[in-house]
Amino acid sequence: MRLAKPFFQLPVLFEVDRLQAEVAALPAEAWVAHPDSVPGNSAARLISAGGAQTDSVHGQMLPTAWLDSMPYTRQVLAGFGVVWSRSRLMRLAPGAGVPEHADVNYHWHARVRLHIPIQTRPQVRFHCDGETVHMAAGEAWIFDNWRRHHVENGSNADRVHLVADTTGTAAFWQLACGRPPPRDQWRTMLWNPDAAPRLLTETDQRFPVMPAAEVQMLIEDLRAELTMAVDTSDARLRMTRFGLLLESFVQDWRQLCALHGVGGRARPDFVRLANAVRQAATPLAAGLVMRTNNASALLVLEKRVLQHLVVVQEAPPDPPRGQPKATERANFT
Structure with missing residues (x-):
């Protein structure tokens, strides 16, 4: 903090x-x-x-x-x-x-x-x-x-x-x-x-999918700290494009949340958007850092936002011996 x-x-x-x-x-x-x-x-x-x-x-x-x-x-x-x-x-x-x-x-x-x-x-x-x-x-x-x-x-x-x-x-x-x-x-x-x-x-405060308002807050905080390790015309162009990419990401994430909610429905759609942003951000973030601590902008995007957008579904524990597994129980309906 x-x-x-x-x-x-x-x-x-x-x-x-x-x-x-x-x-x-x-x-x-x-x-x-x-x-x-x-x-x-x-x-x-x-x-x-x-x-x-x-x-x-x-x-x-x-x-x-x-x-x-x-x-x-x-x-x-x-x-x-x-x-x-x-x-x-x-x-x-x-x-x-x-x-x-x-x-x-x-x-x-x-x-x-x-x-x-x-x-x-x-x-x-x-x-x-x-x-x-x-x-x-x-x-x-x-x-x-x-x-x-x-x-x-x-x-x-x-x-x-x-x-x-x-x-x-x-x-x-x-x-x-x-x-x-x-x-x-x-x-x-x-x-x-x-x-x-x-x-x-604390209790576990995570939603299965991060709400759009929190994504926007995290991205705005990152962009407020964004600067160049070395000020060059190429770095300035990358920083502009990186900022536009993050802005577009927030808009698209908000639309997915509006369509599917944040309860975990359509997880693959959210994961695809996160992966697309990660791929597009990698070349643009070269030489971009945080103003206060000189941390890599790409590292902060990954550790603070991308890794936490969708909670990984954990396999349910095995039931007591003699009871059907969750997948088997699903077949009974």
């Missing part, structure tokens, strides 16, 4: 010792390798699709068994009063880092990532768009992950952050980005052994 500046610190603090004790109590099997195999990066899943051991960002988000064993951590998350998407503990080994990148996927268009450091040292530095901060243990931060960013653990100890994704309520955004009070007036979220907080988690 794009923010007005690279970093915002929230005026709220947490009981570090209690958070650290809950992290230390996790078994070794709670920690899994980074999904992209980034060296020195591992995570413990706290909120995931179905509460399962998965990194998917789609589906009904639920607490995992690991979060169920961490009552104060659950209290911390519930205390924000927001709806949480995928959330994890993210661990960075001594001397390891997170390579520079920008988050361009669809998931990040409307979500921000909250960081609550649990184990850290002053040598851990977070860089975003030319600015650098150390997020101290027990603090809360958000940052603009549309900008290029990276992390360095220059210490000799593991760095562990509670990292949770949300779209945020109005109250959350006022807390995060409003004028903060003096630090001696910041609230500390204390452990309450009698509390039974309600944790709000």
Whole structure:
């Protein structure tokens, strides 16, 4: 999500010792390798699709068994009063880092990532768009992950952050980005052994086919960031044609939605249009990038729009033994 500046610190603090004790109590099997195999990066899943051991960002988000064993951590998350998407503990080994990148996927268009450091040292530095901060243990931060960013653990100890994704309520955004009070007036979220907080988690919000209004919003956002890596007459011509292609795509997608709706009927027609746009965009997007983070325009179109236009139909699970499969049952009608 794009923010007005690279970093915002929230005026709220947490009981570090209690958070650290809950992290230390996790078994070794709670920690899994980074999904992209980034060296020195591992995570413990706290909120995931179905509460399962998965990194998917789609589906009904639920607490995992690991979060169920961490009552104060659950209290911390519930205390924000927001709806949480995928959330994890993210661990960075001594001397390891997170390579520079920008988050361009669809998931990040409307979500921000909250960081609550649990184990850290002053040598851990977070860089975003030319600015650098150390997020101290027990603090809360958000940052603009549309900008290029990276992390360095220059210490000799593991760095562990509670990292949770949300779209945020109005109250959350006022807390995060409003004028903060003096630090001696910041609230500390204390452990309450009698509390039974309600944790709000995302449901699967996808339609089988992406509605035309959302497609238009995503395309307009992409076009607002569009620029040339090198300004040449050829690049200017490609950028004009690329923009016209995207405009035509929105118009044609709107017509398909008007004809078939977004419930999944006539999926092949939607898929054909998406594939045609992908094919036409590939040569036109050469040398076109995003103004803020220099990401390839074609990559952003693919990751933020094209891959999410039509939800892939999953095969139904096999029925209990002795019952006909779905295809067999269909033959009985």
